[in-house]
Amino acid sequence: MGKSATKDSDVARSTITAPKLAAKWRKLAEARCAAANERLTPARLAAYAELLASKRPVSAYELIALMEDRQQRKIAPLTVYRHLDFLTRVGLVHRLESTHSYLPCDHPEHAHESQYLLCSSCGHADEVESKPLESILNKIADQRGFQPENTVVEIKGLCASCATSDSD
Amino acid sequence: MGKSATKDSDVARSTITAPKLAAKWRKLAEARCAAANERLTPARLAAYAELLASKRPVSAYELIALMEDRQQRKIAPLTVYRHLDFLTRVGLVHRLESTHSYLPCDHPEHAHESQYLLCSSCGHADEVESKPLESILNKIADQRGFQPENTVVEIKGLCASCATSDSD
DNA sequence: TGGCGAACGTTATAACATATCATTTGAACC
């Protein structure tokens, strides 16, 4: 079947819409996927673009809603969870454990553990890149013969602007 | 109604069963609650005792099952979540964000943030108390004008014994 | 012994995540 091109489903698939994605991020995504020997499909890229377009971390189900709105079709949770697994696996996205949400990495040039300051008032997530923190975490593990695979650091509290506006 | 003592419900309530709780832990619990000006009820103590008796971190629903087995009656999720909120609030219990589970603090004499090494193979949770780690986390927040309220540090990987038995 | 706030119970539902199995896709090879 289907000698002809463009069945309806082909059209639907090939026209996955997504927020505009700056060339910089697309290049990075391609580079990370090539490095990891993984495929960067349109659906995966669309999920990534949606996260990049969001001002805040989004939950998996918020991402589903965003993509359904954009694409005007139903998307199963599993689909989005698979995209998120993929994006975190290749290092383009971090998961925030304490808020069950996801956001694009601020500097995905190199793989690293996630370290965040999370404002409980405005929801802002500030990615930290602290070598000293990294090394002390490694030291702690090392001293105990522990082999780290993945480390979560999430400092929750009030960001500078919320702290100043709230106090007094 | 109820002029007499001991209705059935009184009996049920007053005979909440729980794992045996060493005097040391009971004293600590009482001290922490007094300090926080909170009530240490039988149900809360029973939940704490169950966590202490467990060899591993347990999820809220595992705790429900444990308590239902012990007490031979239905317990609603909300009830146990309230006990867990209480226990974490007074500093007797920590929540592991990355595994959605709970475990008693190893040194609840003083309040502190949770810092753990979590073995993904055997499930063991090793509580760390690192002042240097604490101070660098504070410094990171400080430099950015961030007011920390609560910090999550969870190093996931292989514990010493799992690492040696797995490798090679 | 009445008032009051904390704790608890009951029911329902929201939010987060995965299992299973069928189908489609796309690159590799012939």
Add this chain to the structure above:
DNA sequence: GGTTCAAATGATATGTTATAACGTTCGCCA
């Protein structure tokens, strides 16, 4: 071009974690 195979996706169902809403009981204190 056609075959093959693994990866990705889709569809449906279910499992797990967490909270909302509201009424009742408990324990302290005036």
